[in-house]
Amino acid sequence: MSDENDKRDEMAPDEESQGPIAGERLAEARREQQIPVIEIAKELHLDEYKVRALESNDFDVIGAPVFAKGHLRKYAQLVNVDESDVMADYYQLNRSKGAPPVFFARPKPRKFVSLGPWIAVIIVSLVVASAYWWFTVREPAPPPPVTGAIAPLPSQPEVLDEPASDSPDEAQEADVDEPIVALEPDPVVAEVVAAGSPGMRMSITYLGDCWTEITDASGRRLYFDLGEEGRTVNLSGEAPFNVLFGDAANVSLVVNDRAFDIPAADRRGRTARLTITGS
Numbered sequence: 001m002s003d004e005n006d007k008r009d010e011m012a013p014d015e016e017s018q019g020p021i022a023g024e025r026l027a028e029a030r031r032e033q034q035i036p037v038i039e040i041a042k043e044l045h046l047d048e049y050k051v052r053a054l055e056s057n058d059f060d061v062i063g064a065p066v067f068a069k070g071h072l073r074k075y076a077q078l079v080n081v082d083e084s085d086v087m088a089d090y091y092q093l094n095r096s097k098g099a100p101p102v103f104f105a106r107p108k109p110r111k112f113v114s115l116g117p118w119i120a121v122i123i124v125s126l127v128v129a130s131a132y133w134w135f136t137v138r139e140p141a142p143p144p145p146v147t148g149a150i151a152p153l154p155s156q157p158e159v160l161d162e163p164a165s166d167s168p169d170e171a172q173e174a175d176v177d178e179p180i181v182a183l184e185p186d187p188v189v190a191e192v193v194a195a196g197s198p199g200m201r202m203s204i205t206y207l208g209d210c211w212t213e214i215t216d217a218s219g220r221r222l223y224f225d226l227g228e229e230g231r232t233v234n235l236s237g238e239a240p241f242n243v244l245f246g247d248a249a250n251v252s253l254v255v256n257d258r259a260f261d262i263p264a265a266d267r268r269g270r271t272a273r274l275t276i277t278g279s
Helices: 013-018 023-032 037-044 048-055 065-078 083-093 116-137 168-177
Strands: 189-193 200-206 210-215 221-227 232-237 241-245 251-255 258-260 271-276
Touching: 023 048, 023 065, 023 083, 037 048, 037 065, 048 065, 065 083, 200 210, 200 221, 221 232
Parallel strands: 189 232
Antiparallel strands: 200 232, 200 251, 210 221, 210 241, 241 271, 251 258
């Protein structure tokens, strides 16, 4: 395109009097150096119509003032024009926009961390830890050692045959004068029967001392005592039986006339806690 097309057909009287300013000054320098508009557009990375708008001081086409001023400075360097003169012309044309824009940084909103999820995690952790301790770690405390004589079961007191004395006085004298001799007890068979509940039968033979607690399905306490070595206890009641043995290795079980082995899953160390259905 010819340089003649770069010249404006008409100029306002005031512009003729004061001469080219800002972009017009740059356009005049370009034409004197015979530089095509397309070359300036390549250097400024602009479309050709934007370069012509810059030369016509139509800065709104360029965009924000910061871009127009930057292109004017770059253009002035390309055509060897004093940048300060070009910028003085620009501020004269844009007095209201001459001061650089002031940007106020927006305060960053505070980030509030919700404590709800953390509290929920802590509560769940405490519940899980408590449940684990209750079902796996906690073991029933072994019963205190029993000293002295063990009272007979209230349901079936044992009756020992004794020779009848002739008179109460003779019986009293025999109790006072006759020395007490400890004898090795013979194996004792005790039988505990829940009244009106003939459902399930269980026989316990003690191979050693073992604390025992047994209740039937109705909650009736069938046996709650220290089973001594050599003793056999027969029980009957409503199935199932809830059983606790303090030393499971010291008992031998027969349920409904069949031998019964305590499952390994019901053993916790020496103790065993299980439910026997009899089926």
